[in-house]
Amino acid sequence: MALNDVSFDLKAGGTRIIYGAAGSGKSVMLKIALGLLKPSSGRVFVFGEDTTDLKEKDLFPIRSRMGVLFQEGGLFDSMTIEDNVAYPLENAITQRNGKARIPADQIADRVREALRFVELEQTLAKFPSELSGGMRRRAGIARATVNEPPLMLYDSPTAGLDPITANMIIALIIKARDTKNTTSAIVTHRHQDGQLLANFRYNPESGHLQRSENNDDGVCARTTFMVFGEGRLVFEGTQDELEHSADPYVSKFKAVKP
Amino acid sequence: MLDILKGPILALQDFFFLTGRALRNIFRSPHYTDDILLQMDIIGVGSLPIVVLTGGFSGAVMALQMSRALATYGATGQVGQIVAITLVRELGPVLSALLVAGRSGSGMASELGSMKVTEQIDAMRALGTDPIQKLVTPRLLATAIMLPLLTIISDLVGLLGGFLVSSITLNTTASQYWNTAYRALVWNDLAQGLLKPFVFGMVIALVGCFYGLRTSGGTQGVGLATTKAVVVASVWIFVFTFFITQIFVNKQ
Numbered sequence: 001m002a003l004n005d006v007s008f009d010l011k012a013g014g015t016r017i018i019y020g021a022a023g024s025g026k027s028v029m030l031k032i033a034l035g036l037l038k039p040s041s042g043r044v045f046v047f048g049e050d051t052t053d054l055k056e057k058d059l060f061p062i063r064s065r066m067g068v069l070f071q072e073g074g075l076f077d078s079m080t081i082e083d084n085v086a087y088p089l090e091n092a093i094t095q096r097n098g099k100a101r102i103p104a105d106q107i108a109d110r111v112r113e114a115l116r117f118v119e120l121e122q123t124l125a126k127f128p129s130e131l132s133g134g135m136r137r138r139a140g141i142a143r144a145t146v147n148e149p150p151l152m153l154y155d156s157p158t159a160g161l162d163p164i165t166a167n168m169i170i171a172l173i174i175k176a177r178d179t180k181n182t183t184s185a186i187v188t189h190r191h192q193d194g195q196l197l198a199n200f201r202y203n204p205e206s207g208h209l210q211r212s213e214n215n216d217d218g219v220c221a222r223t224t225f226m227v228f229g230e231g232r233l234v235f236e237g238t239q240d241e242l243e244h245s246a247d248p249y250v251s252k253f254k255a256v257k258p
Numbered sequence: 259m260l261d262i263l264k265g266p267i268l269a270l271q272d273f274f275f276l277t278g279r280a281l282r283n284i285f286r287s288p289h290y291t292d293d294i295l296l297q298m299d300i301i302g303v304g305s306l307p308i309v310v311l312t313g314g315f316s317g318a319v320m321a322l323q324m325s326r327a328l329a330t331y332g333a334t335g336q337v338g339q340i341v342a343i344t345l346v347r348e349l350g351p352v353l354s355a356l357l358v359a360g361r362s363g364s365g366m367a368s369e370l371g372s373m374k375v376t377e378q379i380d381a382m383r384a385l386g387t388d389p390i391q392k393l394v395t396p397r398l399l400a401t402a403i404m405l406p407l408l409t410i411i412s413d414l415v416g417l418l419g420g421f422l423v424s425s426i427t428l429n430t431t432a433s434q435y436w437n438t439a440y441r442a443l444v445w446n447d448l449a450q451g452l453l454k455p456f457v458f459g460m461v462i463a464l465v466g467c468f469y470g471l472r473t474s475g476g477t478q479g480v481g482l483a484t485t486k487a488v489v490v491a492s493v494w495i496f497v498f499t500f501f502i503t504q505i506f507v508n509k510q
Contacts, residue, residue, distance in 0.1 A: 036380050060386040074381030077372070087383050094288040095386060143385075 002028040003039070006233045012150070013222060015177060017194040017257065018184045026187045027071070029151050033185075033232040034068060035059045045236040047151070054248070060095060064088070067144030067152045067182075071159055073136035075128040080122040085111045085143045096239070102147065114142040118172055134165035138172060145176050152176065154186040158193055170196045171209055178202035191253045198239050201210030227253055263312065273468050276394065280464065282347040283388070283395040293396035299364045301397075302404030309354050309408045310415050316349050317341055317416030321423035325505035334428045338439035341420035346443060346451040350413040352499055355458035358405055359491040363466035366397055370470025371480040379471065389471070398463040405459035406452050413451065450506040457502065458495050 003025045009019065010016050020026040031037040032044060035051050044052045046062055054062075068074075075084045089107045092100035099233040102110060115121050119247045128136055137157060144152060154173060158166035170193050177184050178201050186197060200209040225242045227235035227250050243254055320341045328334045370393060373379050382389050417439055424430045469487040471478045 034384050036383055054368040056383070056388060063384055064386050066384070068381070068384045070381055070384075071497055074384075076378055076381070084341075091386055094290075124396045170382070 003032070003231045004241040006228075007042075008226060010183060010185055010235065011150075011222075012183050013250060014183055015100075015197055016226060017197055018185060018187045018225065018226045019189065019191070019194065020187075021189065023230075024228040025231040026095065026228045027155050030068070030139070030155050030185070030187055032233045033153065034063060040081065044236045051157075055154075064092065064147065065149050066150060067147075067149040069137065069140045069144050069152075069157055072133070073128070073140035075136055075139055077128055079127075080124065081120065081126050081128065081131070081139050082111055083147050084128065084139060085114050088147045090145065111142075111145055114146040115139070116143045117145065117175070134161055134169065137161070137169055141169075141172055141176065145180065145182075146227070148180055150182055152182045152184045154184065156187055156189070158188060158190055163192075166190065167196065168194070171202075173197065173211060174200055175202045177251075179204065191255055194223075194225060194239075195255045199254060227254075260392075268405030269472075270333065272472070273464070276468050276471070277464055278389065279390045279396050280394045280467070283391045286391070288391070290392055290396055293392065293453075294399050296452040297396045297400035298404055299501075300365075301400050304359055304455065305354075305358050305404075305408055306411070308326065308357050309412045312353055312357060313350065313415040314419035315435045316353055317345055317419035317421075318423045320344055320349070321420035322427070325424070325428050334424075335426060335430055335434050336438055337420065337430060338417075338435040338437070339442035341417060341424075342439035342442045343447065345416040345420075346447050348503070350409050351451060351454035351458065352495060354409045354412045354464065355405060355495045356406065356492055357456060358361050358401065358459070359462045359495065360488055362401065363462040363491045364484045364488045366463065366466030367470040367473075368406060368480055368484045370467055371473035372477075373484040374471060374473045375476055375479060379486060393466040394471075396465070397467055398460060401463040402456055402460040403459070405455040405462070407452065446506055450502055454499060454502055457498055461494045461498065462491045465494065 003174050006025075006029065008016075016027050018029070028037060032039050035044070035046075035056075036076065039052065041226075042052075043050060049062065052060060052061060058183050067153075073101060075081075076087070079087070086107050089100070089102050089110060090104075092102070093104055112121065112124075115124065118141050120135060120142065121220065123131060123135065123139070129141070131139065143156075152173075157169050157173060161169065173184065173186065176182060177197075184197075186193065187217065188194065199211055201212045202208075203210045221238070224238055226233060227237070228243075235245060235247065242250065245251060245254070297359050321337050324337055325334055326338045328336060329341070371392075373382075383391065420439075421432070421435050424435055425432065428476070466487045469483040469490070473483040475482075
């Protein structure tokens with residue numbers, strides 16, 4: 001059993017940081033939220049709707065409102081970056097017999113815009129194999145955000161990246177969160193990621209991150225932390241509560257090590 | 259004891275689920291016509307060179323092998339008949355299917371397997387596409403349509419190979435060879451000669467996709483899935499050819 005006795009909710013507009021060692025079940029939990037895996041017991045609610053027993057086809061409309069970044073980006077090898085990013089929009093047109101929210105003639109503009117957002121405009125015609133690991137993840141973020149879903153799930157967005165690239169990816173996640181007001185859940189094992197997400201916000205004027213002042217927009221208050229250990233939820237709370245936790249396993253994810 | 263059987267029976271059940279869903283999707287929208295055409299090109303046109311080569315040589319070898327036996331009865335003139343019957347009924351369908359299983363079945367297993375281990379299948383589902391509709395059904399249709407066509411070409415080239423050998427080594431005339439070949443074939447031969455590759459095509463695509471989608475354990479798993487796909491598809495080709503032959507032999 002990968003998960004046992006895990007129960008939590010994610011409020012609209014909130015950011016949830018999910019820490020845990022490898023194999024602690026944090027990725028499995030994201031896949032259950034998406035309906036990619038079915039829980040053997042328990043219920044799953046997404047946007048207030050019980051999705052636990054829904055058929056794959058009935059899950060599609062709900063999944064179209066969730067953006068996902070997979071561990072290695074999850075880009076389709078056989079398609080160019082442009083086609084990859086366009087995929088969610090093209091798919092909406094095929095699935096709904098042409099009655100999609102975004103018509104076919106606007107797709108190219110949308111794709112360019114999404115790639116400009118992650119600063120990858122120059123790679124339109126390239127294939128995923130030609131990009132570096134960090135670029136692949138940025139393209140993955142572009143694909144996940146292209147149809148502007150209200151909920152974003154990030155599965156280990158910084159795993160296996162150098163610290164500079166990792167911070168860049170987190171900065172993009174903050175940018176996506178603050179400019180599009182998305183609810184976000186981020187699975188990670190790096191405590192730096194959580195610190196950045198909880199204490200920084202995107203400044204649209206300067207185009208850079210800035211430390212959020214004491215509750216000026218409530219980023220810190222809306223950011224909550226969870227720690228998974230061996231398939232169990234061992235901690236849930238705010239940054240303050242995390243920093244003051246006495247549990248030795250939870251303490252591993254503190255910014256300041258005891 | 260029962261635990262040993264549990265694995266294979268569960269796998270068989272999964273295989274039938276996949277088969278059912280892949281077949282059902284043929285009649286359901288959305289239809290990925292582009293993917294079907296692309297797969298037809300990869301599987302059909304791509305396999306043409308090797309199928310032509312092996313078809314030609316198997317016909318030539320049949321003529322060579324049979325010439326000695328036929329010479330014993332002074333019936334070397336009948337070589338066309340023997341080449342035609344063996345090729346159209348059995349060798350054409352089975353050899354082409356084995357080649358396509360080795361070439362395309364393994365390709366499907368490794369492509370889908372790599373997609374599985376790099377989470378591309380999950381991504382596809384998360385983006386609202388049914389991977390069976392998008393990946394399995396086009397491959398199934400493409401193989402089931404292209405393999406009979408490849409077999410027809412292989413049979414024809416095989417007859418040509420047999421003709422070259424018999425006219426050079428046995429000195430049979432063209433009209434003698436083609437006449438006996440043509441007269442030997444009845445509708446029953448053609449029916450089984452075309453039904454077989456159609457069934458084999460479905461087996462190759464379904465087995466290849468099945469093992470591809472079940473891949474686990476990273477790149478090592480991809481290699482394992484590829485091997486299994488080819489081995490299992492080849493074995494089933496021989497099993498099915500036996501049963502189809504059995505049905506048609508009794509009908510005569």
